[in-house]
Amino acid sequence: MRKPQILVLALFSLIFSACEKDPPLNEPGSNEAINQWTLKQMQQYYYWNSKLPNQITLDDKPNIFFKNLLYRDDRYSTILQALNSDTYGNTLSNTFGFDIAQLQHNGQTMQLVTQVVPYSEADLAGLHRGDTIQQINAQPLAAYNFAPVLEAALKLPSIQLQLQNGKKMKLPASYISQPVVYTAQIFHKQTKVGYLFLSQFDFSGGYSVLEAIQKLKAGLVQDLILDLRYNTGGQVAFASFCALTFADIAPNYVFVQFKGNKKLGNSEETFQSALAQQPEGYSFQAEELLKSGLQLKRIFVLTGPNTASASEMLINSLKPYIEVIQIGTKTLGKDMASTTLSSPSQVNGNQRAWLLMPLVYKIYNKDGLGDYSTGLIPHYHTDEFAQLPLLPFGDEKDPLLQQVFNIIQNKTTQSINKKANTSTKTLTSSYYGSSYRAIPMTFPLSPLNIH
Numbered sequence: 001m002r003k004p005q006i007l008v009l010a011l012f013s014l015i016f017s018a019c020e021k022d023p024p025l026n027e028p029g030s031n032e033a034i035n036q037w038t039l040k041q042m043q044q045y046y047y048w049n050s051k052l053p054n055q056i057t058l059d060d061k062p063n064i065f066f067k068n069l070l071y072r073d074d075r076y077s078t079i080l081q082a083l084n085s086d087t088y089g090n091t092l093s094n095t096f097g098f099d100i101a102q103l104q105h106n107g108q109t110m111q112l113v114t115q116v117v118p119y120s121e122a123d124l125a126g127l128h129r130g131d132t133i134q135q136i137n138a139q140p141l142a143a144y145n146f147a148p149v150l151e152a153a154l155k156l157p158s159i160q161l162q163l164q165n166g167k168k169m170k171l172p173a174s175y176i177s178q179p180v181v182y183t184a185q186i187f188h189k190q191t192k193v194g195y196l197f198l199s200q201f202d203f204s205g206g207y208s209v210l211e212a213i214q215k216l217k218a219g220l221v222q223d224l225i226l227d228l229r230y231n232t233g234g235q236v237a238f239a240s241f242c243a244l245t246f247a248d249i250a251p252n253y254v255f256v257q258f259k260g261n262k263k264l265g266n267s268e269e270t271f272q273s274a275l276a277q278q279p280e281g282y283s284f285q286a287e288e289l290l291k292s293g294l295q296l297k298r299i300f301v302l303t304g305p306n307t308a309s310a311s312e313m314l315i316n317s318l319k320p321y322i323e324v325i326q327i328g329t330k331t332l333g334k335d336m337a338s339t340t341l342s343s344p345s346q347v348n349g350n351q352r353a354w355l356l357m358p359l360v361y362k363i364y365n366k367d368g369l370g371d372y373s374t375g376l377i378p379h380y381h382t383d384e385f386a387q388l389p390l391l392p393f394g395d396e397k398d399p400l401l402q403q404v405f406n407i408i409q410n411k412t413t414q415s416i417n418k419k420a421n422t423s424t425k426t427l428t429s430s431y432y433g434s435s436y437r438a439i440p441m442t443f444p445l446s447p448l449n450i451h
Contacts, residue, residue, distance in 0.1 A: 026058075027349070028345070028346060028347060028348065028349030028350075029348055029349030029350060029351045030349075031058065031059050031060060031061060031062060031065070032058040032059055033347050033348075033349075034062045034065075034343060034347060034348060034354055035058045035059075035060065035062060035065040036058060036347075037343055037347040037354075038062065038065065038066055038069070038079065038343075038354070038356055039052075039056065039058075039069070041341050041356055041358070042069055042356075042358060044263055045260075045261075045263075045264065045339065045341070045358055045360045046069075046077075046261065046358045046359070046360065047071075047260060047261055047336065047358075047359050047360055047361065047362065048071035048073075048074065048261075048359075049261045049263070050261065050262075051071045052069055053068065053069065056068075056069075062079060062081075062354060063079055066078075066079040066356070073373075074359055075334075076334060076336070076338065076359055077338065077357060077358045077359050078357050079354060079355065079356050079357065080354070080355045080357070081351075081352050081353070081354050081355070082342070082352045082353045082354070082355055090154045091154070092150065092153075092154070093115060093117055093176070093178065094175065094176050094177075094178070095154055095173050095174070095175070095176065096120075096121065096122055096153075096159050096171045096173060096176075097116065097117040097120025097121050097122035097123060097127075097171065097176050098113055098115060098116045098117065098120070098122040098127055098171075099113070099114050099115045099230075100112060100113050100114060100133055101114050101385075102141070102143065102146045103385060104143060109141070109142055109143050110132060111132060111133040111134070111141050111146070112130065112131070112132060112133075112385075112388070112389075112390060113127060113128065113129055113130060113131040113132075113133065113390075114129060114230070114390065115129060115230050116128060116129055117176055117178050117179075117199075118178075118179055118182060119179070120176050121171045121172060121174070122169075122171055125169045125171060126167075126169070127161070127169065128392075129390050129391075129392055129393070130388070130389035130390035130391065130392075131163055131164075131165075132163060132164035132165075132389075133161055133162070133163055133164070134162050134163065134164050135160075135161070135162035136149050136150070136153055136159060136160070136161060136162075137149070137152075137153055137156070137159060137160050138160065138162075154173075156173065157172065157173050158170055158171060158172045158173055159171050159173070177204070178199045178200060179199065179205060179208065180198055180199055180200055180201075180202055180204060180205020180206075180208055180209060181196065181197065181198060181199075181205055181208040181209060181211075181212050182197040182198075182199055182393055182394075183195070183196075183197050183393055183394045184196045184197075184212035184215055184216065185394050186215075186216060186219040186221055187396055187401075187405075189405055189408065189409075190408065190409060191222045191223060191408060192219055192220055192221045192222055192223075193221060193222070193223045193224075193225060193404070193405070193408065194216035194219065194221035194223065194224045194225065194294075195224075195225045195227065195394050195401070196209075196212055196216070196224065196225070196226055196227065197227040197393045197394060198226070198227070198228060198231050198242070199230060199231060200231055200232065200233065200234045201231070201233060201234030201235050201236075201238040201239050201242065201310045201311070201314075202234045202235055202238055203235060203237070203238050203241070203278055203279055203282050205238075206238070206241060206282065206284065209241070209242065209245060210245065210292065213245050213246075213292065213293060213294060214292070216294060217292075217293075217294055221294070223296070223298060223299075223300065223404075223408060224246060224294060224296055224299050224300065225300045225301075225302065225401065225404050226246070226299055226300065226301045226302070227302045227393060227394075227400075228301055228302060228303055228307045228311045228314075228315075229302050229303060229304040229306065229307060229328060229384070229400075230304070230306050230307075231306075231307060231308075231310075231311040232306055232307075232308045232309060232311070232332075233308050233309030233310035233311055233312075233334070234309075234310050235278075235279070235310065236256070236269075236274055236277070236310055236313065236337070237274055237275055237276075237277045237278045237279075238278070238310070239274075239310045239311075239313055239314045239317075240255055240269075240271045240272075240274035240275045241275055241278070241284060241289065242314060243255070243271055243314060243317065243318060244271055244275065244286055244289040244290050244293060245289050245290075245292070245293035245294065246293060246294055246296055246299060246318075247293075247294075247295070247296055247297075247299065247318055247321060247322045248295045248296060248297050248321070248322060249271060249290075249318075249321050249322070250271075250290075251270065251271050251272035251275075251286035251287060251290065252270050252271075252272060253270060253271055253321060253366065254268055254269075254270055254365075254366040255268075255269050255270055255271045255273075255274045255317050255366075256268065256269050256274065256313060256317050256363055256364070256365065257363070257364040257365070257366070257368065257370075258337060258361040258362070258363060258364075259361060259362045259363075259364065260360055260361045260362075261360075264360065264361070271286060272286040275289075296322065297322050297323060298322060298323040298324075298325070299318070299322060299323070299324055299325070300325045300327060300404045300407070301315055301324060301325070301326050301327070302327055302328045302400045302401075302404075303315070303326055303327070303328040303329065303330075303331050303376065303378060304328050304329050304331070304384065305329060305330065305331070305332055305375075306332065307328075307331040307332060307376075308331065308332035308333075308334045309332075309334040311331070312331050312332070312333070312334060312335065312372065312375075312376055313335075313363055315331075315376060316363075316364075316365045316369065316370065316372065316376065317365045317366070319365060319367075319369070320365055320366045320367045320369075321366075325379055325380070325404075325407065326376060326377075326378040326379050326380075327378055327379065327380045327382055327400050327403050327404060327407075328378050328381075328382055328383075328384065328400050329378065329381060329382075329383055329384075330374075330375035330376065330377050330378065331372070331375040331376040332375060333372055333373045333374050333375035333376075334373075335362060335363055335370055335371060335372045335373050336359040336360075336361060336362055336363060337359070337360060337361040337362075337363055338357050338358060338359050338360060339357065339358070339360050340355055340356070340357050341355070341356040341357075341358075342354070342355055342356075343355075343356070380403050380407070382399055382400050382403045383399070384398070384399060384400055386399055387399045
């Protein structure tokens with residue numbers, strides 16, 4: 001029996017079945033059979049199903065066929081073949097345990113380590129956030145070769161780094177599972193301020209989040225700094241989990257509204273119903289999370305260009321209920337939900353199943369506010385690269401944390417959600433990060449992810 005899928009990005013209770021009861025018209029496993037199945041799913045679920053092309057060639061390779069179906073504004077829908085590593089998008093962080101950004105400033109090129117995954121090989125080798133990398137695999141890095149050198153490195157069994165200080169290190173490639181909680185701490189300023197860095201929204205970190213929340217609650221924190229600068233999303237159910245542990249809300253409050261095509265229509269989820277879509281093996285209850293949570297009326301959220309999907313949804317969905325003060329730079333702008341559809345054996349034959357992940361819903365908060373495809377603009381624009389070297393996450397000298405402390409001290413956040421500072425002044429020159437928009441390694445019948 002086929003197990004139903006759970007929607008995860010901006011999630012909801014709608015369940016999709018990827019099964020095809022009608023036999024395909026073409027040979028199972030052929031491009032024609034796979035593409036015919038893909039087209040039928042897109043006609044049913046795709047947000048822009050009315051924009052699908054009229055002229056279609058079924059004999060193209062499935063990934064090429066799929067790309068030719070996509071609407072011009074769609075940056076995120078994708079198709080993968082299960083367990084075929086060639087079709088998955090790896091990143092430095094999930095392959096080698098670190099990531100970098102390239103800055104162009106005053107005619108010079110710099111490659112700064114922005115993130116080191118705790119307990120990864122990079123961490124154990126002594127790589128730190130803020131380190132400067134000069135060479136990768138003996139190739140000096142420059143603006144023109146940054147992307148191709150990284151792309152080539154991700155296909156190798158190891159990576160060799162040379163830092164500006166002369167230190168060299170060799171890191172093996174492996175699949176690295178990031179901890180959800182990097183650090184949680186309390187700052188003893190005029191009022192006690194809690195700090196929590198979340199790398200992603202995944203129930204593997206549920207108990208770690210609860211442990212951190214209990215630490216902050218026992219410390220009597222009055223404000224929370226939620227660091228989502230490098231959080232590219234995850235499970236919508238886990239975003240609801242976090243909201244219930246952070247904010248002064250109720251389980252039956254509307255968490256998110258979904259607007260789909262004419263066939264799917266519109267729907268909504270409360271915090272409680274979204275949490276109920278947690279993966280098998282978890283049984284968290286909304287009332288219990290609220291009781292043990294912080295129940296705050298104000299949260300400071302740190303953001304950047306890698307803050308995406310479920311992270312953005314959490315920020316937007318909490319605004320109708322509590323004061324959300326966004327600090328940092330503009331977010332990525334993924335304001336849509338996707339689902340995962342798996343091709344049945346009648347379609348793929350003896351081949352591995354194909355996983356279709358189309359965008360299916362636009363997402364909005366309780367007040368109907370959404371449409372942030374260009375990113376959520378912070379109330380206080382503060383660039384973490386304005387002050388170098390980069391400091392460890394949770395260092396109180398971090399410019400974004402300093403901005404929070406200044407706001408708390410000056411008490412300048414009244415009605416902040418009603419009128420944001422839309423200034424887009426950049427404190428440093430543009431920079432190019434390595435790819436954070438990787439495709440999650442989802443498998444058939446896995447939950448929908450906010451990617």
